[in-house]
Amino acid sequence: MKVGIAGAGFMARTHASAYDGMNVEVAAVASPSGPEPFLEEAGLEADAYTDPKELCERADIDFLDVCTPTDTHRDLVEIATETGTNVFLEKPIAPTLEAAREIEALVAEAELTCGVGHVVRFDPAYRRARDCEIGTPGVARARRLSPFPDWGSDDWFADRERSGGLFVDLAIHDLDYLRWCWGPVDRVFARRTRDERAVHGTATLRFANGAVGYVEASWAQPDSRPLETELELAGDDGLVEHESADPRAYRAWTDDNSTRDPALAKTPYRRQLEQFVDALEAGDEPAVEPAEAIASLRLALAADRSAERGSPVSPAEVEE
Amino acid sequence: MSVRVGLLSAAHVHADAYVAALRELEDAAIVGVADPDAERGRETAAHHDLEYVANADDLFERIDAGVICAPNAAHREWIERATDAGVDVLCEKPLAPTLEDPRAIVETWRDADVAVGVAMPLRFSEPARRARRALEAGDLGSLWAISGTNRGHIPGGWFVDPELAGGGAVMDHTVHLVDLVASLTGERVAEVYAEVDTRFHDGAVDDVNVLSMELTDGTGFLLDGSWSKPDAWHTWGDATLEFVGTDGTLAIDCTGESITHTVASGEEAGVHTVSYGDDPTAKLVADFVAAVREGRAPLVTPDDGLEAVTVVEAAYESAASAQPVTVETQSGANDPSDG
Numbered sequence: 001m002k003v004g005i006a007g008a009g010f011m012a013r014t015h016a017s018a019y020d021g022m023n024v025e026v027a028a029v030a031s032p033s034g035p036e037p038f039l040e041e042a043g044l045e046a047d048a049y050t051d052p053k054e055l056c057e058r059a060d061i062d063f064l065d066v067c068t069p070t071d072t073h074r075d076l077v078e079i080a081t082e083t084g085t086n087v088f089l090e091k092p093i094a095p096t097l098e099a100a101r102e103i104e105a106l107v108a109e110a111e112l113t114c115g116v117g118h119v120v121r122f123d124p125a126y127r128r129a130r131d132c133e134i135g136t137p138g139v140a141r142a143r144r145l146s147p148f149p150d151w152g153s154d155d156w157f158a159d160r161e162r163s164g165g166l167f168v169d170l171a172i173h174d175l176d177y178l179r180w181c182w183g184p185v186d187r188v189f190a191r192r193t194r195d196e197r198a199v200h201g202t203a204t205l206r207f208a209n210g211a212v213g214y215v216e217a218s219w220a221q222p223d224s225r226p227l228e229t230e231l232e233l234a235g236d237d238g239l240v241e242h243e244s245a246d247p248r249a250y251r252a253w254t255d256d257n258s259t260r261d262p263a264l265a266k267t268p269y270r271r272q273l274e275q276f277v278d279a280l281e282a283g284d285e286p287a288v289e290p291a292e293a294i295a296s297l298r299l300a301l302a303a304d305r306s307a308e309r310g311s312p313v314s315p316a317e318v319e320e
Numbered sequence: 321m322s323v324r325v326g327l328l329s330a331a332h333v334h335a336d337a338y339v340a341a342l343r344e345l346e347d348a349a350i351v352g353v354a355d356p357d358a359e360r361g362r363e364t365a366a367h368h369d370l371e372y373v374a375n376a377d378d379l380f381e382r383i384d385a386g387v388i389c390a391p392n393a394a395h396r397e398w399i400e401r402a403t404d405a406g407v408d409v410l411c412e413k414p415l416a417p418t419l420e421d422p423r424a425i426v427e428t429w430r431d432a433d434v435a436v437g438v439a440m441p442l443r444f445s446e447p448a449r450r451a452r453r454a455l456e457a458g459d460l461g462s463l464w465a466i467s468g469t470n471r472g473h474i475p476g477g478w479f480v481d482p483e484l485a486g487g488g489a490v491m492d493h494t495v496h497l498v499d500l501v502a503s504l505t506g507e508r509v510a511e512v513y514a515e516v517d518t519r520f521h522d523g524a525v526d527d528v529n530v531l532s533m534e535l536t537d538g539t540g541f542l543l544d545g546s547w548s549k550p551d552a553w554h555t556w557g558d559a560t561l562e563f564v565g566t567d568g569t570l571a572i573d574c575t576g577e578s579i580t581h582t583v584a585s586g587e588e589a590g591v592h593t594v595s596y597g598d599d600p601t602a603k604l605v606a607d608f609v610a611a612v613r614e615g616r617a618p619l620v621t622p623d624d625g626l627e628a629v630t631v632v633e634a635a636y637e638s639a640a641s642a643q644p645v646t647v648e649t650q651s652g653a654n655d656p657s658d659g
Contacts, residue, residue, distance in 0.1 A: 138519040139528055139548045143467075145569075187642065189513045189532055191540040193464040200465045200564050202542045204515050204532050212515040212528050216467055216542060222568050234471075234548035236520045312513070312642060 001277055004028040004059050004085075006052045006076050007067035008038035010151040011090050015065055016042045018270040024277055028059035033153075052076055056083040063088055063113070063280060065273075069152065070169065071162040074099040081110035088276050088286075090117045092172050092300065093293035095164035097318065100297050104290035115276040115286030116293035120177045122272040124264065125242045126231060130181050135237025137182050140205070140213030142174035146227040148197050148219045157219075158197045166192065166199040167303040171217035174231075175203075175303070176288075176296035178215070181233065184208045185299055187314050192307040193220075203303040215303075322349040323612050326383040328376070328398050329355050329390035330364035331478055332412045334439070334601070338387045339368045341605035348609045354379040380405035385435075385612045387605075388412055391484035392491065396421040399622075403432040410437040410608040410618065414495045415625030417486020419633050422626040423650070429622045437608045437618030438625035442500045442559055444603035447572035451561070452504050460565025463505065465540040467564075468497040472557025474547040480523040488525025490516055490635050493545030495628035496559060498533075499620065502627065504561075507535035509631045509647050516639035520547055531635055532644075554580070555593035574600070626650045 001024045005012050008031035019026050029035040030049035039046055049055040056064060056079050063086035066076050073094050080087040087107065093116050094100040107114040120126050149157045156162045163169045167190065179185060185205045192201035198220035205213040221228075229244040249263035266274075272287070279286045298315045306313040325348050327335060342348050352371035355361025365372035373379040380386075380401070385408040388398045395416040402409045415422040415438055429436045442448055454460070470493045478484040485491055502508050510533075517528040527547040535541055549557055559574040577597030583589050604619075611618040631647055638645040 136519060139530060139544065139546050141469075141544060189515075189644070191465075191532055191534065191542075193538070193540060195566075198566070200540075202465070202467070202532060202540060204513065204530050204542075206515055210517065211519065212517060212530050214515075214530055214532075214542060214544065218465075218564060220464060220564055220566075225569060234520070234546070237550075239548070239550050239553065310644065 001025070001281065002027040002061045003063055003065050004030065004055050004061040005065045005067055006030050006055070008035040009067065009153055012038065012067040013042060014269050015067055015273065016044060018267060018273050022270065022274060022277065024273070027061050028055050030055040053079045056080055056085050062086065066090060069156040069162050070095045070164055074102050077103045077106050077114070081106045081112055084110065084112065086113040086280060088115045088117065088273070091119070091176070091293065092164060092168050092297055093290060094297065095162065095168060097294070097297060097301060100290065100294045104294060107290060113280055113286060114290055115279070116288045116290065117272055118173070118176045118288045118293065118296065119268050119272050120173045121180055121287060122275065123268040124271070126177055129231055129233055129240045129242055132233070132240045133238055134233055134235030134240060136235055137207070137209060137211035138234045138236060140178050140182060140211065140234070141230065141232040142178060142213070143216040143230040144170055144174055144227070145216070145218040145221050145225070145229075146170075147221045147223050147225065164300070165304060166194070166201050166217050166219055167203065167300040167307070168297065170219060171201065171203060171215050171303060172296055172300040174215040174217070175299045178205065178213050179296055179299060182207045182209060182211055182213065184295070185315055187312045188299065188302040188306050189312040190303040190306040201303070201307060203306070322347055323385055323609050324349055324351050324383045325609070326351050326373070326379045326386045327353040327364070327370070328386040328388045328402065328409065329394065330360050331355070331357070331391050332389035333475065334412060335364055335389040336368075337601050338389065338605060339370070341599070341602045342387075342609070344602060345606060345609055347613060351383050352379055376401065377405070380407050383407055385409065385609070391478040391481075392417050392486045393484050396425055399425050399436060400428055403428055403434045403436070406434060408435040408612045410439055410605070411625070412439050413625065414491060414629050414632060415622055416629065417491060419630065422622070422629045426622045426626050426650070435611050435615075435617055436622050437611065438620045438622060439604060440496065440499045440620040440624070441600035441604045442496050442574055443503055443619055444600040444607070445559075445574040446598045447574050447576065448500055448504065448561075451563070451570055451572050454570055455504055455563065459568055460563055460570055461567030463537070463539045463563060463565045465564040466501055466542070466561060468501070468541070468543045468561045470497050470543070470545040470557065470559050471548050473549050473551055473553070474521050474523075474527055480521070480525050482524050485525060487632065487636065488518070488523070489527045489529035489545055489547045490514065490639075491632055493529055493547065494531065494543065494632050494635060495625075497543055497545070497561060498631045499624060499628045501535070501541060501561065502624075505535060505537075505539065507537045507539065508627060508649060509533045509541065510536045511644050511646055512631060512634045512638050513644040514635040514638040516635065533631070552590070554591045623650065
């Protein structure tokens with residue numbers, strides 16, 4: 001199996017390191033500024049392109065892995081579908097419903113496989129939590145707090161037109177996960193505080209099954225507090241709790257440094273990409289197809305609209 | 321001379337903790353227990369080796385102060401009787417259900433020459449006190465968002481009787497953190513949106529209590545005060561707050577200082593949490609007794625209690641309408657930052 005990666009940033013590095021060890025060869029990488037420094041750093045012997053279209057036309061790949069800013073997804077999917085290339089998209093599928101629908105239509109028309117990287121579904125803790133018996137769902141709590149993501153090229157995370165902003169880029173992890181666990185959501189009420197870069201927001205959810213949930217997402221944490229997540233699923237016959245902070249599986253200290261890490265043999269990214277590659281090989285469906293990703297995007301956009309309007313919003317009402 | 325204290329109803333589960341806290345104080349003496357439910361009153365009195373006083377008026381004549389552990393709906397009557405008798409009281413929270421009762425209590429209290437305190441032990445929590453110092457020092461810069469939890473087991477008895485409690489989890493588990501946040505920030509809740517339901521048990525009152533609030537300065541305040549913890553959970557519940565500001569984040573866990581105790585056999589078999597932190601209830605009771613002795617107001621007074629209940633009633637209104645509800649301040653309320 002051969003993959004071409006579009007993008008040479010943080011997420012491209014994360015995916016490349018997941019492919020290392022899988023039976024997947026990174027055959028080509030495209031980045032507008034030239035991916036050579038990335039290839040060297042990652043120790044990859046892949047063909048370098050500046051134009052993803054050229055990559056799709058010339059490289060011998062089984063799928064294109066799109067690790068570029070969210071606003072570029074639609075055009076990259078068009079390029080992939082024009083060249084008959086299957087595609088894996090980092091989440092979120094797109095910053096707008098319109099672009100997401102175009103993506104869905106493009107891959108459907110071309111009869112290609114498209115998966116979207118809602119990686120939390122492949123976090124083993126979250127997967128196990130979903131499987132735990134808790135009776136009738138009651139209240140779900142999901143938090144995801146981090147400093148502002150300053151690794152984006154041209155600071156694209158700060159450009160809401162490009163990233164979609166906090167709910168569409170960050171909270172969507174938990175919105176998608178909770179929707180996967182407890183089904184569709186009828187209404188969302190959200191609040192948000194932000195300046196030019198930092199932003200912190202919350203959204204309450206009322207699921208169609210009657211359960212209540214809430215997500216809290218932050219790109220406003222101090223640099224000394226790296227990404228922390230928290231999950232709680234409470235039902236009438238049980239409770240599941242998970243916190244990512246202070247992992248205890250692997251810890252090491254020296255005079256200058258300390259390490260606290262999970263010890264999972266396979267990262268959630270690796271598990272996610274393995275599922276996609278297996279699906280491609282077997283002709284099965286990827287875990288998250290565009291329609292699923294769109295449903296989660298709609299939920300994130302509902303939170304965004306609610307925070308703007310100050311009133312609850314139904315995801316079904318979101319049309320743009 | 322000791323402050324003579326009576327237990328005014330033993331309905332509340334905290335009654336035992338108040339008796340224990342009072343017994344720790346050198347300047348307080350417990351005189352007896354009054355309770356319209358004679359069986360309950362006698363049982364509590366016997367349990368603590370106290371006298372059960374069948375007629376509350378008799379007890380009023382023998383005490384300087386009382387601790388009201390009655391169901392919420394009976395708070396007003398107890399406070400009115402105590403003030404008529406010139407007895408200072410510490411009343412369990414919430415002050416009273418509905419807006420009518422707490423407003424009447426505030427009026428009674430203002431007109432009477434007695435001290436009335438409301439039991440908000442988290443004001444005395446050491447983690448909260450340290451947070452107050454950090455917030456007052458401006459460590460967080462401008463405040464953006466607050467996230468709190470006050471989950472718990474589903475209580476039994478009158479707590480799940482809508483007539484006696486005035487509501488469920490929203491009534492029981494909102495006021496602690498709403499009061500604490502108002503006190504710590506100097507702001508009050510200006511708007512509340514509530515997702516409320518009954519999903520954890522079959523009772524007549526709500527147990528899902530998820531509130532999305534906004535303070536008067538625009539700070540968001542998310543609070544989960546659901547009765548969502550199974551009885552088998554390792555402790556009664558929690559009380560946490562996290563403040564996100566432009567210059568930093570601060571998180572407190574008011575019950576965070578605890579050890580884990582596994583009981584191997586018997587009725588208590590299982591995993592339990594044992595607190596080793598400072599006991600806020602002891603400090604609450606000490607403040608009340610000192611207030612009685614010194615003729616001053618306790619730290620938390622009925623106007624604070626009324627403000628918190630106003631948020632509760634607005635939450636129920638929001639849940640009924642599925643829309644955010646503006647919370648009107650109650651006239652004459654003290655600046656919450658006074659505490």
